[in-house]
Amino acid sequence: xxxxxxxxxxxxxxxxxxxxxxxxxxxxxxxMSWYRQDPGMGLRLIHxxxxxxxxxxxxxxxxxxxxxxxxxxxxxxxxxxAPSQTSVYFCASSPTSFYNEQxxxxxxxxxxx
Amino acid sequence: xxxxxxxxxxxxxxxxxxxxPCNHSTIxxxxxxxxxxxxxxxxxxxxxxxxxxxxxxxxxxLAIAEDRKSSTLILHRATLRDAAVYYCILRVTGAxxxxxxxxxxxxxxxx
Numbered sequence: 146x147x148x149x150x151x152x153x154x155x156x157x158x159x160x161x162x163x164x165x166x167x168x169x170x171x172x173x174x175x176x177m178s179w180y181r182q183d184p185g186m187g188l189r190l191i192h193x194x195x196x197x198x199x200x201x202x203x204x205x206x207x208x209x210x211x212x213x214x215x216x217x218x219x220x221x222x223x224x225x226x227a228p229s230q231t232s233v234y235f236c237a238s239s240p241t242s243f244y245n246e247q248x249x250x251x252x253x254x255x256x257x258x
Numbered sequence: 259x260x261x262x263x264x265x266x267x268x269x270x271x272x273x274x275x276x277x278x279p280c281n282h283s284t285i286x287x288x289x290x291x292x293x294x295x296x297x298x299x300x301x302x303x304x305x306x307x308x309x310x311x312x313x314x315x316x317x318x319x320l321a322i323a324e325d326r327k328s329s330t331l332i333l334h335r336a337t338l339r340d341a342a343v344y345y346c347i348l349r350v351t352g353a354x355x356x357x358x359x360x361x362x363x364x365x366x367x368x369x
Contacts, residue, residue: 188302188359247357
């Protein structure tokens with residue numbers, strides 16, 4: 146199993162550009178989520194999904210969209226990037242929303258100029 | 259949500275035990291205590307969790323106070339690879355339960 150994979154590893158955007166951060170898992174996990182981590186801070190939940198076709202907002206959803214058309218993939222879209230979205234983004238998955246362990250990807254480092 | 263309080267940082271020597279404290283005085287009866295760690299430039303990694311009883315696994319031990327208002331993560335023999343940020347998190351187990359990360363405690367290990 147590859148586990149949780151994220152692409153790209155690094156990305157630089159200009160203000161106003163759009164992009165999609167990719168997240169995929171090959172463990173048939175129902176629950177997937179996106180976090181952002183700013184320097185010196187813990188992770189904050191952006192959006193999560195308890196299964197294909199079901200998504201919900203986390204703590205800091207503004208400026209981000211998600212969809213979950215398959216069990217494997219959970220892309221995060223930035224429609225109009227802003228410098229405040231400069232951060233490291235982590236995707237995580239677990240078999241169910243109440244499973245004790247979540248599995249995290251390696252992260253995408255995004256810089257918005 | 260109930261919060262946790264951890265020291266900002268701690269140092270230890272290689273091959274010695276490490277005790278990482280966490281206070282959670284407002285913990286409720288349905289809150290589980292979870293620990294994750296984040297190695298440099300990596301995503302967080304699950305370490306251990308517990309409810310009331312002390313727990314052991316291959317990575318660490320979790321000692322929970324009788325009143326559950328505090329807990330301690332124990333690394334029995336620290337290695338250089340254990341240098342990381344350790345997060346103590348309270349999580350209500352149930353549908354849609356989420357992880358709320360604080361700043362964690364930064365563990366440095368001296369050779």
